[in-house]
Amino acid sequence: MKTVFINCSPKKRFCASAYFLFLQRLFTGGEKVNETLRTPADHARILEQLRDAQAVVFGVPLYVDGVPSHVLRFMEEMETFCRGNGLKFSVYCIANNGFIEGKQNEPLMQVFGHFCTRAGLVFGGGVGIGGGVMLNVTRILFIVDIVLLLLNTVLSAANTGSFFPKEAWISFAENAALLLYFNLGVLFYLAGMGRAIRRGAFFGKKYTRILIPSFVFILFADIFFIIISVLEGGIFRGWLARKEFGKS
Ligand SMILES: Cc1cc2nc3c(=O)[nH]c(=O)nc-3n(C[C@H](O)[C@H](O)[C@H](O)COP(=O)(O)O)c2cc1C
Incomplete structure (x- = not known):
């Protein structure tokens, strides 16, 4: 059985999608192929890998409550490719987002479900993970x-x-026990999805998050983003900087 894991984060290093796909691979048997989808130059190579795949796992960051545009472009091409070649494998999705509620990935999951229907593929479900940045840390x-x-x-x-x-x-x-605890929800659902992938079964859509109270998350997220803002362009990324209107 061949499973193709597609990391859809545009980041070259240290992306949360890579972390969750790494964990998912631990729970998935058979032949495993790792792919990264960042630019159109990756399309042909990944599509070739799909020819003899039994399952495909997308690791996707949530962008503006939806699928990142470079992934949508690939899905359009994949739809034509799969239909044209009569492919019918199962598609699973691990979506992660920056805010704490994993349920915010629901619209993205729906897009993947509809995509599978259009492409003649089988939607196996997925895991939506809130607090992806913090879990990655x-x-x-x-x-x-x-x-x-x-x-x-x-x-x-x-x-x-x-x-x-x-x-x-x-x-x-x-x-180590504390860090493990933060990840327990993710590990639980990825283990379950691993079993579903091995059996080619439907897993359903499951949502989880970093296991800390929301008020603790907000405190650390605020500190994190203030530090990042200062390091990458001043307080609040230039909100307080003088603006020149009328210039494009
Ligand atoms: C352009 C952009 C849009 C984003 N939109 C959302 C969003 O709507 N909701 C959210 O919770 N996080 C949002 N995020 C945060 C990412 O989902 C989060 O950083 C995620 O962990 C990135 O995954 P990656 O490291 O695998 O790329 C956005 C990030 C970027 C860069």
Whole structure:
């Protein structure tokens, strides 16, 4: 069984879609092919991979409550390609968005459902994930935790001769458990969708989010965006800058 995973984020590095597709691959058996869809130059290569595929998993960021335009362009071409070649595989979708409610991906899921009907494909459903940016950050935090644990182990070995610094291990386990908890909803549904992909079955549309209270999310999101705004063009990306009207 061949499953094609298509990362539809236009970002070259560190996109949330890549993280969720990585997790989905852990729960999916058989032959796995990874593709990235960023420009029209990717279309022909990906379409060739679809010829003998049994399942396709799209990893898509939510843009303005919908499907990013470069993905829509590909879907139009894919519709013609699949109809012309009589292809009939299952399509699944992992959509993620920046705001906390995963349910905001519902319109995007509907687009994928209608697309499958038009293209003669089988819509297998998908997972809509809220707080995608923050969940993506949890993987960096996990790597930082591992690095800190290694550093502590080296220092402990050098200073006391012990390769098992107890405090450092307890702190690592606590942090890892917390990060795992944030991701539990995602892991639960991606595991379920993995089973559906293996059986070629319908999974349905499921919505989840980073598992933290909304008021905590808003606080961290505000801090995050203020820092990003300052780093990338001043406070609030130029909202307070002098404007010159009448110029195109
Ligand atoms: C042009 C643009 C439009 C976006 N529109 C929305 C939106 O309508 N709702 C939302 O919750 N997040 C929105 N986002 C945030 C992205 O969905 C979010 O950053 C996502 O995690 C990006 O996934 P990626 O890292 O895989 O590209 C938007 C981001 C961009 C760049």
